[in-house]
Amino acid sequence: MATIVIDAGHGGYDAGAVNGTRYEKNDNLRMALAVGERLKKCGVNVIYTRTTDTFVPLLERSRISNNNKADLFVAFHRNSASTPAANGVETLIYTNASNKSLQTAEALQQALANVGIQSNRGVKRANLSVLRETNAPALLLELGFINNDQDNELFDSKFDAYADAIAKSLAQSVGVNCNPGGGDNGGGSNQNATIRNIQTTLNARYGAGLKVDGIWGPLSKRALIRALQIELNMLYGAGLTVDGIFGPRTKAAVRNLSEGSRGNLVWILQAGLYVKGFETPLDSVFGTDTTNKVKAFQTKSGLSADGIAGPNTFEALMR
Ligand SMILES: [Zn+2]
Helix, strand or coil: CCEEEEECCCCCEECCCCEEEEEECCCCCHHHHHHHHHHCCCCCEEEEECCCCCCCHHHHHHHHHHHHCEEEEEEEECCCCCCCCCCCEEEEEECCCHHHHHHHHHHHHHHHHCCCCCCCCEEEEECCCHCCCCCCEEEEEECCCCCCHHHHHHHHCCCHHHHHHHHHHHHHHCCCCCCCHHHHCCCCCCCCCCHHHHHHHHHHHCCCCCCCCCCCHHHHHHHHHHHHHHHHHHCCCCCCCCCCCHHHHHHHHCCCEECEEHHHHHHHHHHHHCCCCHHHHHHECCCCHHHHHHHHHHHHHHCCCCEEEEEHHHHHHHH
């Protein structure tokens, strides 16, 4: 199985480049996790250097890759410049990088250019620690300038399309063919046994009447919200209209779930995480893995990553 190390640049007290309240470290982590989850669904062995907002020293990032004998190392960054006019996407490789690194970087640039970027700044060579100290072919992607408004607009509006294109391109470079853009469940294979399982449970437990087709579409999404409303009514007498629409009243009725919680609401949470690309066992028990996936999802959604699933987290999940 091919191994790709996904390295979200900066983290913890190292914010990277900053534009107002926008921190590079957060953009890097969001994109790194989105690409990593897609690669996992394509059957790639993904190893992250960080999945939360923590500081990881540069040499440690290379060490993780070297110890795991990775086939490819990709660092995710946003660029910055003293002038706000600077824009576009570039990929850095080591000064003496191999042809494999060069080809992989060029393919990645082309894949992003096909999605749409302000300018293609191409592949550049640089003597950077993570590129120099990593044994595997190593790339450092600068996905637009954080101090350029239009680059930020592209990063946000094309986020999923970028993640799909990056995952597809990186997978191809380690010999794995996949097309994460095909699905509506955040990527990966669409005809999915776990989604069939979720649909079967929604039918059996809540009379959802879904076709069990393994495809997460609008009807399945609505059925999951109805399940949430039914449980909130039964458990807390919330008195919600069971309409499958996550509105302000439903949001207000949600109570916090955290590690140690169990029951059908935890299952609904786990199902919601799964279809957003954050796979965790659907065992109705809020354990450590569920906590980690909630944190990762919160980070991706721009929420504070406290691992507690409350109204804001459910709102983002049911979106
Ligand atoms: Zn950076």
